[in-house]
Amino acid sequence: MKKLLSLATMVILAVSVLAGCGGNGDSSTGSTGSTTAAGKFDSTKDITVISREASSGTRGAFDEIMGLIEKSGNSEVNKLFSEAVIASSTDEVPAKVEVDKYAIGYTSIGAVNDSVKALKVDGVEATEENVKNGTYKVSRPFIIASKGEASGIAADFIQYATSTQGQEIVKSLGFVTIDGAKEYTAPSTALSGKLILSGSTSTEKVIEKLREEYVKLNPGVSIEVTYNGSGAGIKDAQEGKSQLALSSRELKDEEKAALTPTVFANDGIAVIVNKDNTTTEMTTEQIKKVFTGEVRTWDKV
Structure with a gap:
C-alpha cells in the first residue's frame, strides 16, 4: 500500500512539473512567434x-x-x-x-x-x-486648396499656415515642416468675417491649433471647419460650399484644374x-x- 501511495505521489509531482513548464501546449513557430498559450499572440489567427x-x-x-x-x-x-x-x-x-x-x-x-x-x-x-x-x-502632403487663387482671409490664413509661426505648430504636433517658411505679420488693416474650411480628418489636430492661434492674431475673424474627408472637402471647395479644402493626399489632375493647392505640412502614414x-x-x-x-x-x- 505504501508503495502504491509513493508511486501515485511521484506521478502527481511529475504532472505538476510538466504543467509548470508550459506542458499545456505553448509552442512557437514562424517569424512572428506563434503561440497558443492563453493571452499570448497566436500568429495562425486570421488578420x-x-x-x-x-x-x-x-x-x-x-x-x-x-x-x-x-x-x-x-x-x-x-x-x-x-x-x-x-x-x-x-x-x-x-x-x-x-x-x-x-x-x-x-x-x-x-x-x-x-x-x-x-x-x-x-x-x-x-x-x-x-x-x-x-x-x-x-x-503624403497636407494641402490647403482654394478655388482659383485665394484672396482675403483665405489667402491670409494660408500665409499663416505656411509661416514660421505656423510651421512651429506643425512641428510641435509631430508632423513634418515645409521649407522656405517666412514670418507672419497680421495685416495692418484688421480683417473681419468668416472663413469656411472642410476636408481631411487627418489634418484636424494641426488645423485646430492653427485656427486657434490665427484668431488670436486676427480677433475679427471666425473660422468654421468641417472634417468630412479629403474627397468631400475638395468637392465642397469646387462647388463653392467652402473657401478652402483640406486634403491629406495629392490633388488629382482634374481637381487641380479647378483648385489651387498649397502644401502646409507633410506626414508619414x-x-x-x-x-x-x-x-x-x-x-x-x-x-x-x-x-x-x-x-x-x-x-x-
Whole structure:
C-alpha cells in the first residue's frame, strides 16, 4: 500500500512539473512567434484588416503607395480586401487596433500613440525625421486648396499656415515642416468675417491649433471647419460650399484644374498593429498582400 501511495505521489509531482513548464501546449513557430498559450499572440489567427472610408485622403495616399489601385481599361479598380473593417476617422483606426490583437491598420504618424505599435516599412521607421529625409516612403502632403487663387482671409490664413509661426505648430504636433517658411505679420488693416474650411480628418489636430492661434492674431475673424474627408472637402471647395479644402493626399489632375493647392505640412502614414503582435516590420509587398486579402494569417507574412 505504501508503495502504491509513493508511486501515485511521484506521478502527481511529475504532472505538476510538466504543467509548470508550459506542458499545456505553448509552442512557437514562424517569424512572428506563434503561440497558443492563453493571452499570448497566436500568429495562425486570421488578420483583421482595418482601412479608411473611400473619401479619406489617407486611404487614397495609402492605396496608391501600396499598389492597391489597379487600372482596368479606362477605370480604376481598388483591390482592398472585401472583408476589411472600415474606420471613419483618423483616430478610429488606432482605437480599433488597440482592442484587436490580430488587427493591422494605418494612420497619420501624428495619430500614433502608446496604445499601438508602428511597424518599420522596408526596414525604415515611421518617424518625422525619416519622412523629412525621404527614407520613409509611405508619406503624403497636407494641402490647403482654394478655388482659383485665394484672396482675403483665405489667402491670409494660408500665409499663416505656411509661416514660421505656423510651421512651429506643425512641428510641435509631430508632423513634418515645409521649407522656405517666412514670418507672419497680421495685416495692418484688421480683417473681419468668416472663413469656411472642410476636408481631411487627418489634418484636424494641426488645423485646430492653427485656427486657434490665427484668431488670436486676427480677433475679427471666425473660422468654421468641417472634417468630412479629403474627397468631400475638395468637392465642397469646387462647388463653392467652402473657401478652402483640406486634403491629406495629392490633388488629382482634374481637381487641380479647378483648385489651387498649397502644401502646409507633410506626414508619414504609419502601418500599425496591436502591441501584443510580435511582428516588428513588413515590406510594402507584404503589406499589399495583407490588404488585398492574399495573405490572411500572421504566420504567412
